[in-house]
Amino acid sequence: MLKLLKITVLLGMAVSLSGGLYAQTYTQTPVTISKDKTRVGGKIYYSHVVQDKQTLYSICKAYGVTIDEVCEANPELDLKNNGTKKNTIILIPVRQDAETVKVAVPAAAPAPEEDVQDGYIIHTVKWYEDINDISKKYGISVERIMQVNGLEKKKLKRRQKIRIPVNDIDGALLYPSGNSTKKDSSLIDNHAAGEKEESEEDYSFARKRDLNAVIIMPLTAGRPAGSNNMDFYCGALLAIEDLANAGISTELSVYDVVQGKVPVTRERLEEADVVIGPITAKDLATTLEIAGNKTTVVSPLDHKAASLTEGHKNFVQAPATYxxxxxxxxxxxxxxxxxxxxxxxxxxxxxxxxxxxxxxxxxxxxxxxxxxxxxxxxxxxxxxxxxxxxxxxxxxxxxxxxxxxxxxxxxxxxxxxxxxxxxxxxxxxxxxxxxxxxxxxxxxxxxxxxxSYLIDYDDPKVKAFLLKYRALFNAEPTQFAFQGYDVTRYFLGAAAEYGSHWRKKLPKIQLQRMLQADFRFRESGDGYINQGVRRVVYGPDFSVKIVK
Missing domain, CATH: 3.40.50.2300 (Response regulator)
Structure with missing residues (x-):
């Protein structure tokens, strides 16, 4: 019998599943001294991520500090009353004799960004780009780019400035903040129901409010894989809830992969607007064989699965490759x-x-x-x-x-x-x-x-996600939970915006900044690979800054 869990945003079920998964005999987890340090208010602290079964006492003992010192460094956590929770990041004071010598650091120039001036995006040509790449990126013909910029030849120079008329750019997905309770989605505008636009291949891109999705991954496997995938699943549920708040309903079927067996039929996959998973390249290849050519399969986590774009026009690689x-x-x-x-x-x-x-x-x-x-x-x-x-x-x-x-x-x-x-x-x-x-x-x-992944904890959308996740699951979201949200929110959002043939629109959708990942897809081989990456700089004062 197929191991199938069918949901229409059943959040309560996720709580009961996660509770069962984590039940086990108590064993205290050893405390490892963190290698990460940060400077706050002129003082240096270790950044310690609390592991399962670690206590405030065991953490303080390992670092050689008192409980009062740690509580004073983390007043917002109220550790004396609330205790420690798994995956919470707490600051541990570094003794003065442990501080390192400061060193000079070069001033880094800011990352290039696209500027908008008088109705035009000012695009700086990269060393690996030609005019055809820029045409595909913005969904504007080569001829139109040449006309706007007075170009006589197609050849461009590195760092050359190119004007892209905003009004000519193909519409991009819009994403609500993630904590809206309004029913009118920013993803779906006031276009008349049933309105369509045609591509060169005459595909219909009618918007959809009722979606059908499939997630395939090992959920009952032992730790750490099972718990990581359950975290991914919980993040996906919050993405579906946000879509529901935007007026988009989702019927979700979740299939548990056991010992490499993918328990799903081609008929079920063909019903889905989006199929997310499995995890490994091997299981993804099996799913693609079952799915045929009609169903779009998204690789959510494995960097090395990108090779599957060769020979599979229905394959999408979500993590940016090395x-x-x-x-x-x-x-x-x-x-x-x-x-x-x-x-x-x-x-x-x-x-x-x-x-x-x-x-x-x-x-x-x-x-x-x-x-x-x-x-x-x-x-x-x-x-x-x-x-x-x-x-x-x-x-x-x-x-x-x-x-x-x-x-x-x-x-x-x-x-x-x-x-x-x-x-x-x-x-x-x-x-x-x-x-x-x-x-x-x-x-x-x-x-x-x-x-490929980087979380900006100062981002209001990240803060909203943290509060919602903690309230619902009584735990801290891991990187897998953030990825579950990002992948599910992006691809179901694309299906809602462009309908059953949303995959054809991927190369024309502008860069989307999600919670921990950026998505911008380009055709590669026969499929699609994400080009979005994030940049981070480590400073001599133990600062870690995201470059936007």
């Missing part, structure tokens, strides 16, 4: 680079070639390549000293996915910073998850990270 992060880092360096700066690409001499090196060569950005073997690295400091400039910023890329090598480079760069060299390291966000890298070193080398 190659997309690489391209963004190169674009970021190209924008930040000033006269007197130097760009250095460091790689492992006997290691696997990284895609980043190839993309860097294609970019035509002037740079110096340097490689060494981690086992014979005595000359690295002297080599880097001879290579680096003293007149500007040394902008560094590490072209390696070997954690041990990346750690060695970061350690050496940290020594260069203490030797008064101005350094800025550009890296994919996974460097932040490497266990052997001291986070203080990432601050010292002024890490510029490009990430």
């Amino acid at each position: 190659n997309r992060q690489y391209a963004d880092l190169i674009d970021w360096i190209d924008y930040d680079k000033r006269r007197g700066d130097k760009v250095i690409v460091i790689s492992e001499s006997d290691g696997k070639e990284c895609e980043l090196s190839r993309l860097m060569d294609e970019s035509k950005i002037e740079h110096t390549d340097y490689s060494y073997n981690i086992l014979s690295s005595r000359r690295v400091i002297s080599d880097l000293t001879g290579m680096m400039t003293s007149d500007g910023v040394n902008r560094i890329l590490i072209s390696s996915e070997n954690e041990a090598f990346v750690n060695d480079v970061v350690r050496n760069l940290n020594l260069m910073v203490h030797n008064k060299h101005n350094v800025a390291l550009y890296s994919p966000a996974r460097i932040r998850s490497y266990d052997n890298i001291d986070v203080e070193n990432l601050h010292n080398v002024n890490l510029h990270a490009s990430s």
